[in-house]
Amino acid sequence: MELRFERRPLYLKETFSIAYGNYDKREALLIELSHQNCKGYGECVAIDYYRIDLQSFVLKLKEIQTLIESQKIIHPKYFFTFLLNLNLPPFLLSALDCAYWDLFGKLENKSFIELNHLPSDKLVESSITISVGEIDDQIEKIEKSSWNKFKVKCKGLDKNNVEKLLQLNRNIALDSNASFTDEDCIWLQNNPEVQKFSYLEQPRPINNYKILEKEGFANWMADEDCQNLESLDKLTPYYKSINIKLMKCGGLTPALEMIRKARKLNYKIMIGCMTESTVGISAACNLTGLVDYADLDGANLISNDYTTGSFVKNGKIILSTKSGLGIEIK
Template identity: 75%
Template sequence: MELYFELKTLQLKETFSIAYGNYNRREALLVELSYLNYKGYGECVAIDYYKINLKDFVIRLKEIQELVEKNTIIHPTEFFLFLSALNLHPFLKSALDCAYWDLFGKLENKSFIELNHIPSGSLVESSITISIADIEEQITKIENSSWNKLKVKCKGLNKNNIEKLLRLNRNIALDSNASFTDQDCLWLQESEMITQFSYIEQPRPVGNYKILDKESSANWMADEDCQNLSSLAELLPYYKSVNIKLTKCGGLTPALEMIRKAKDLGYKIMIGCMTESTVGISAGCVLAGLVDFADLDGANLISNDPALGNYVENGKIIQSGNPGLGIILK
């Protein structure tokens, strides 16, 4: 097996504004694993609020390259055990795990969905992100959107804006990216009208969730608070829903385990993404048959997508059914 990797810059179609900052591009690390002329792809992106430095990842890949390339073709769950012994950052582990699933499926001539017996008939729709902006600008974007589900970014809580959004009678979720106060959360979860929002994501900074009550009107959804399998039991009294992202938990292999555990605990589950190319989005799309919500619009936000594969069109998740994750570089 051979390992190849390169850094790429993903240009955004427009400025992406969230509570953590404004972004016009994302730096990405593309990972390729190949064997017998078959190639599998994975990706991770530099997210400043996760303190991701892709140059450090490149150094680490060079350190482990020989070990990776010595591997014969084994089942992806065995390959993940190998990766887990290398003490890798979850973002980097995710890129390698996804690349291996893509390669393995191509070698077996079976899709990830076939290999894991995942339903693919009736899939949830993905939301599209509405960046932070003046509320009238956000409303104009919502009214002009052909997507059925929308996720509106907030920086702090404005009660008048909440009422304006609810009057639109659209399928809207809120994402504060940890910018709400305890008082904001108390007001939200005591208000019956909040049930009209499909979910409210990561209201408080990481670890400050004990003000939340899962039995309230609000469908609180954990994002940054929910990093891996061990988070699920601790968050149970506070959150109704969790956002599982491949990069956070370390790839498709642990995501499958997290989904099973989250279902057992009674959570509603979202498969989410970062601002990624089709390489990353293709991996998220294969899990759509297992979840209640999807937020897989990352590739729709960039202008120089380097790949083809599974994709989202006006919210509809299109699974190619091709071997592996179905990823092809342009």
């Protein structure tokens, strides 16, 4: 097996504004694993509020390259066990795990769906993100969009804006990126109208969730609070829903395990994304038959997508019919 990797810029179609800041570009680290003329791809992205340093990942890959290339082709779950022993950060672990699933599927001439016996006939529809901005501009974007589901970013809570969004009678979620106060959360979870929002994501900074009441009217969804399998038990009194992102949890292999456990704990589940190319989005699309919500618009927000695979069109998930994760470099 051969390992290659390179850093690639991702340019956004328009400035992406969230509570953490404004962004015109991201940088991705593309991973390629190859064997017998088949190539598998994975990706991770530098996200500043996760303190991701791609150069440190490059140095780590150079350090472990010989170990990875000496591995025989084995089932991905065993390859993941090997990766765990390398003590890799979750973002890098995810890129390698996804690349290996893509390669293994191509070698077996089977899709990820076939290899894992996953449902693919009833895929949830993805939302598209509406950046932080003036409420009238946000509403205009919603009304002009051909998508059916929307995630509206907020920086703090404006009750008048909440009222205006509720009056639209559209499928809308709110994402504060941890910018709501305790008082905001109390008002929201005690307001019956708030249950019209499909969910309210990451209202408070990490580990500040104990003000939340799962039994209230708000469908609180954990994002940054829900990093991995170990997060699930402690969040049950506070959150009704969780957002699983492959880069957060370490890839497709742990995401499948998280979904199984989350179902047992009666969570609603979303498959989410960050700013990613089709490499990352294609991997996540394969899990949309298992969940209640999807937020996989990352590749739709960039202007220089460099791969093909599964994709999202006006919210509809279009799965690749090719083997592995169906990823090909343009």
